[in-house]
Every structure is written in C-alpha cells, then in structure tokens.
Amino acid sequence: MMRYFIPTLAAAVCAIFLGAAPADAVATDCAAPDAPPICATPSSSWKTHPVGSSLSLPRAGVKALAMTMVPPHHFWAFDNIITRESGWNVFAVNPESGAYGLGQALPPHKMGTHGLDWAFNPVTQIRWTYDYMNKRYGSPIGAWEFWQAHHWY
Template identity: 40%
Template sequence: MAGPRLKRFTLGTVAVLAIAGLATGGVHAVQSAADSRESVTATSALSDATGRQHEQLGAYSTIAEAHTDKTASVTLDEANQVLANTEGKADASALTAVSSSLAGFESMPIDLVVSLTAETKTETAALSAAAAEADRVAAEAAAAAEAAAAAEAAAAAEAAAAEAAAAEAARQATLATTNTPEGAKAAARALASSKYGWGSDQFSCLNQLWEKESGWDYQAYNPSGATGIPQALPGSKMASAGTDWATNASTQVAWGLGYIKASSYGTPCAAWAHSQANNWY
C-alpha cells in the first residue's frame, strides 16, 4: 500500500497556519505574519476570485486530484490499447517507458502525474501516427505486389492465348493440306507404312478402294449413313480415332486403316478384292 500522497494544492492549509500565528501575539506572531503574508495574500486572492471560503478550497483540491487521477487512468488505458493494436508496426519504446512511469500515478505528486499524463498522450499519438504510416506503406506494398501478380498473370494468359492461337493456326494450315484428296493420300501412305508396314502395293489397293468409296473426300456422305473417306457406318464410329473425325481427313484415315487391319480382311488388298466381288467392304 503506497504511503500518503504529497498534497499538491496547499493554499488553504498555509492560510490557516498564518492566521493561527497571528492569534498567539508577540514577536513570533509578527514574524509568522510577515513570513506568511504572501501566502495569505495569494489565498485571499484565490478566495476572492472563486467566491469560496478557505475550507472550500481544500475540497476543490481533492476534486482536482480525483480529476487528475481519472485523466491519468484513461490516458493509460488508451496507451495500452494503442500498444496492443500497433505491436510490431512501429517503435513503441518511448510510449512503453512513459506509460510504465505513469502506472504509479496514485502515489505521485499531482504535478508529476500531470506531466507524465501529457507526455503519455503525446507518445500515444506519435505511436498511432507511426503505426498508421506503417499500415499505409504495407497496404501500398501489398497493392503493388497484387498489381504485379495480376500483370504477370495477364501476361501469362496473353502468352498462352497467343500460343494457342499459333497452334490452332498451324492445325488449320495442316488441315487445309490434309483435307484435300492428295493430302489425305499422303497421310494414308505415311501411316500405312509406319504403323502397319504396308508398302506401295498395299497402298495401290487402298487408293483404289477409297477412290471408289469416297473419292478421298472427307466430307463424303452416303444416304445409307456411311461417312467420310473410309465410309464408316455410322460415321460416329470414327470417334474412336479422334473427336475431330468429322473435320479431319487424317483422323478418318487412321480409323479406316485400323478397321481394315482389325477386320477379316487384314490388308487393303484383301479389302479391295472383297469390294470388287461384293461392291462393299
């Protein structure tokens, strides 16, 4: 428990002592009166200015102390809140030091409490401002990083789109070549040789077979439902070779060669012989 607080407003007490000295008389009384004249004069002036008696001034001193204590307490609460909210954002050493000193305000002289309270308020405002600036800088950095990431993503998307467009252009160029009778024949010759080991004799039979069936036209269609270069029935069978079977002669050729190989014919020449004998294969 702290000892009695040093009184900070003492004008009333000084006045009472001065009056008591005058009442005793003698040299000591005169000397006390002389020594206390200035204090009495000040007390009288304060009484005149406030319209209060000397004993009322003591009550006001108590009220002033209570108000000072309340202000110190509120200031400490605000400082502690700011310290908690701004942790790690700015240098809080100054506010920590002064608020720690103010924490013992209940046992301090009132003038020291007033001084420390004012200093704590100043440091609280300074730390709040520094933390706000740190938040602003962090927000700007985050926004810049986000903008950079967005720009990078946009650039990547643009590059991917350009790559996809180039690939599509290449595919369309290939299709423009392959989707002609001569292009389809070239694709068939190459695949027949590389995948099935069929030479020019087998290709000659294949050429005659598909010339008869479709004229090597990938868009050929028979009322029976037979479709494309190999006249698959139905045309959707060719989806097993690729989803682009309806628009890509190479896909139709791949399916047609696979069909011949897997069927009872086994080779284009056997399929051509069957076609010649039965008018279908």
C-alpha cells in the same frame, strides 16, 4: 496401330496444305492422257455431299497424307477402295446409308474410337479406316478383294 508415319513426307504434305507447294503438282498424274487405271472415275454407286463446303480439303493432299501413314505394300489396295468409296473426300456422305468420310464408316461415329475430330480430320479417318480394314479383312488387300466381289466392304 499405325507405325509407318514418315515425318519428312508428312512435312511435305503439310506444306501443300499450307500453300507452300502447288496442290495441282500432286494431282498431275491423273490429269495426264496416259493416266494409270487407278485414276479412273469412281463408281457411280456412291454420291458425295459436302457436309461443310467451307472446310474443303484438297483431295490430292489427303491422298498424299495417307501415303505417309499406310504401308507402301498396302497403299495401292487402300487407294483403290478410298477412291471408289469417297473419292478422297473427307466429308463424303452416302445419301442412302448415311455412311461418312474417306472409308464410308457406318455408323460414322464409330470413327470416334480414333479421335473426337473424326468428322473433319483426315488423319483420324485414315487411321480408323486402315485399322478397320486390318481387323475385318486382315489387310487393305483383303478388303480390296472383298470390294471387287461385292462393290462394298
């Protein structure tokens, strides 16, 4: 269960979504020449195909939203996996398996346990993915350890 929702930070993220703050300000860390390793290009083992290109969400905003929901001590591992699985694209689809969304749920409708809006709502996808990592691997850190060994989770 998600217990780390931070209303103030969530309000700031909503401001980004609504255009009250420049979205590129959030993404400047990865654009810098000395960007941290987490900004590395995702694995070429996945490809994304937008399901609804008109419903494009700013990926930096989705990541910032996740930072308000995932506990700080787990976020680094959660971020590593999501960056490699979907590139923070809510509409990411694996053309080989049909896995969908931020956490690449397979089958995708499993996310329906967390909301009927699973296909387009990043909050629902983040909650489902975080809960999945905790149930299957004990935590996002356990999921990241598994991912490093197998390149899937």
